[in-house]
Amino acid sequence: MEPQVVMLEPIRIGGYSTQTSYLVNTIPQLWGRFMPQRKQIQLPADDNLYSVAVYPEDFFEGMQPGKLFERRAAVRMNEATVLLPDMDEWTITGGLYAVFRHVGAHTDMSTIDYIFREWLPQNGFYALDARPHFEILGAKYKQGDPASEEDIYIPVRKK
Structure with a gap:
């Protein structure tokens, strides 16, 4: 499962966010709040949904299941996009990203496991970067469907 490494320009997104951890997972509530409202967002840049994680710089230094990070549920924006008044706008930092295609339910962690336990430590060219x-x-x-597909973007830098 080799990723495609791509250089991305910054991406403007808008939606809702939550503070969460792996120990106290508030992500389902975030998406429960976002999904009923997303059809009211006027003129999004595309039909895709963006699930963004913003981790503290030291997040990956030893597993700490209770350590907080920010999760965002969003759509991509362009100049014409109009968000709801209670939504926020952010920019996903551009740069190098390793893109992995995950096939399976969102609860299947095999792709994430591969990325962090095998690919990142063994690839020889790229290291994890401190970006979203x-x-x-x-x-x-398709949420929960074993045939579901999504693209996972991991920020990397050359070693």
């Missing part, structure tokens, strides 16, 4: 991680949930994404 994100998934693009496109037309083939």
Whole structure:
């Protein structure tokens, strides 16, 4: 499962966010709040959903399940996009990203496991960078479906 490494320009997104951890997971509530409102967002840049994680710089230094990070549920924006008044706008930092295609339910962690336990430590060319991680949930994404597909974007830098 080799990723495609791509150089991305910054991406403007808008939606809702939550503070969460792996120990106290508030992500389902975030998406529960976002999904009923997303159809009211005027003129998004595309039909994809963006699930963005913003981790503290020391987040990956030893597993700490209770350590907080920010998760965002969003759509991509362009100049014409109009968000709801209670939504926020952010920019996903551009740069190098390793893109992995995940096939399976969103609860299947095999791709994430591969990325962090095998690919990152063994690839020889790239190291994890301190920028947002994100998934693009496109037309083939079906929550809970074992045939679901999404693209996982991991920020990297050359070693």
